[in-house]
Amino acid sequence: MPVSNNTEGRRALITGITGQDGSYLAELLLELGYEVFGVVRRASTERFERIDHLRDRVNLLHADLLDQSSLNRAFAEAAPVEVYNLAAQSFVPTSWSEPVLTAQFTGMGVTRVLEALRQTCPEARFYQASSSEMFGKVQESPQKESTPFYPRSPYGVAKVYGHWITVNYRESYDLYACSGILFNHESPRRGLEFxxxxxxxxxxxxxxxxxxxxxxxxxxxxxDWGFAGDYVRAMWLMLQSDEPDDYVIATGETxxxxxxxxxxxxxxxxxxxxxxxxxxxxxxxxxxxFLMGDYSKAKRQLKWEPEVxxxxxxxxxxxxxxxxxxxxxx
Structure with missing residues (x-):
């Protein structure tokens, strides 16, 4: 993996830091010398099992994807140079029973995060967690960046919104904003519901x-199942490129x-x-x-390949x- 010599002391902000991907990404960024901030929702019962081993090395800030002002405060306090938006209602079956809440968190929540970025730290580089579920009823195989979306769940529909609003902010406000269209990625930290x-x-x-x-x-x-630890490396690599772009991250196997x-x-x-x-x-x-990704663009431009x-x-x-x-x- 190519490692920049200029990562020491960089500040990164991760929404969804307590999730599977957030915990692996926090580990990677800490290894690279970043100061890591994580956004967590204020709750009566806090669940930080996945990052318990990192608690003394990360800075946790309270904010909510449903509340713009709390996001603005968190972004202003962290003053990040990189932002990774991993927070979402991410379980597809729940999106059927709670479609409106899924749309608010997984769709509109991306807009609020982008607004916080635009208003407080517009020079920061932004990563949006898009999903292979956007392809849904697949229009071609394997699926690549240009494959048309055809989502088949409220979750997939919300992810399509999040993906396109990221593209829109990139083109409208000249933000450095990337989307990683990640296919299924698993690990021992995956939720028991998956x-x-x-x-x-x-x-x-x-x-x-x-x-x-x-x-x-x-x-x-x-x-197309891969290892979450491999996939967070791809997230980081996207934000190290000269120009922002969108990438399919997958294994190419089904x-x-x-x-x-x-x-x-x-x-x-x-x-x-x-x-x-x-x-x-x-x-x-x-x-x-059926889902199977073509990660040839990431291999060519980011020098990324799955390892597990x-x-x-x-x-x-x-x-x-x-x-x-x-x-x-x-």
Whole structure:
């Protein structure tokens, strides 16, 4: 990975720092010598598990994507040279039950972040977390930066808005603003509600005798799955380029939910077919059947490539879940 010699002392602001991507990105930026600020929502119960090991090295500021004035204050206090907008309502099934809230956080929230940037630190470089879910009912395969969007969920629709408002602010206000169209990226820090982590965690529980079955929806859905640690490196590289641009970040491979089950259970010496049951209640109202990204532009211009394979990723997650569950039983 190319590392700039001018990163020491830079100030970076991350919205969504307590999430999977935010925690990996914070680690990377700290390794590169940045002073890291993270935006968190004020809540009666704070959940900082993913960044507990970083709490004494990052500066946390309270702000909310629904409140413009709080964002302005946080940006003014941090005075960042780089801003990474990773905050969103990011679970696709929830976007069906809470479509308006998803639109506010995942769509309009991007506008508020961009406004805070424009009003307080317009020279800062901006990264927007776009999503492969914007492609939805895919119009071509593999999907690249020029592939038309056809979102199939309120989440995907909100992400399309966030993507285009970023392009609009870049072209209207001459901001350095990039969007990373990231395909599915996973890790041991992935939320338990997401299918890969649901599979690895439940497989580990079954291995330990803590569960007897795993219920899933569409086993034939295919995704381009990569490692979150690889993908945050791509985010950083985007903001080191001379000119802002948008990039697909993916592995160029596709795997089914069924394959994910096969790898996870086999790693534990189990046959997935003995434990996995399909449940129609877990099917999406409008399914996204197939996603696979073409990351050739990122490879060519950013010199970025994924490093962790699909099998290694799933096995990494299984090992982590097995270790944490075993530790809790002691």
């Amino acid at each position: 299918v890969t982590r649901k599979i690895t965690h439940t497989a580990a529980r079954i291995k330990l005798g803590l569960a007897s079955e795993l219920r899933l929806g569409n086993l034939d859905a295919r995704r 795997h089914s939910v069924r394959e994910c089950c096969e790898v996870a259970f086999a790693h534990l010496g189990l046959d997935w077919q003995d434990f996995v049951k399909t449940d129609d209640k877990l099917l999406r109202p409008a399914e996204v059947e 394979s699909f099998n290694s990723l799933i096995e990494m997650m299984v090992d982590s879940d097995l270790a944490s569950l075993t530790e809790r039983r002691r």
